[in-house]
Amino acid sequence: MPADNPSQFADRLDDDDYPAYTMGRAAELIGATPAFLRALGEAELILPLRSAGGHRRYSRHQLHLAARARELVDDGTPIEAACRIIALEDQLDEAQRANDELRRSGGDSEQAAS
Template identity: 80%
Template sequence: MSRPENRFDDDDYPAYTMGRAAEMIGSTPAFLRALGEARLIEPLRSAGGHRRYSRYQLRLASRARELVDEGTPIEAACRIIILEDQLEEALRINEELRASDGHPQGSEPPAP
């Protein structure tokens, strides 16, 4: 089990309440609920049923707010962010493969 102080470094730890999360990204709780309805972010729930957000989720919500503020409909903003996130992951995997000469770590290239 991880030590409590390690949670401060965990981007996925649900540390922020809805009110604090909304304040941090400069939005309203209703905006965060709308992102949940659009399935961009799914906050974890506390034992009492309150929504809790992680830093990763807040980065996505902040990006959504930027796009919406520029006039992008919320559904389109969410789709854009999902695609951006998928592209970032694909680029990361590609870089890892290039760093290991195109072979997954721990495997050897096929014999000629």
């Protein structure tokens, strides 16, 4: 079996989508219970990947979403509404990033045409 490339593992450290956290560790990091994380999964806010053994694994991005959900729920928002709010916020963030990228790439072609 070939040796793993060490830089491959270093890249994972910076990857917000790499599922590095177990359910227990994820719950601990956001100050919630595993049941809360399962509820977020049932509401389809976060869909953790599964390890080869079937254990849930969460990414940093998912933990950010879960922490935001916890804030909203702690403030009295029902979990279903909190999940919908966060999903919309996340979609808006993605759209704004894409828009910024299009502006940057469009700005380059506009400058070249001048």
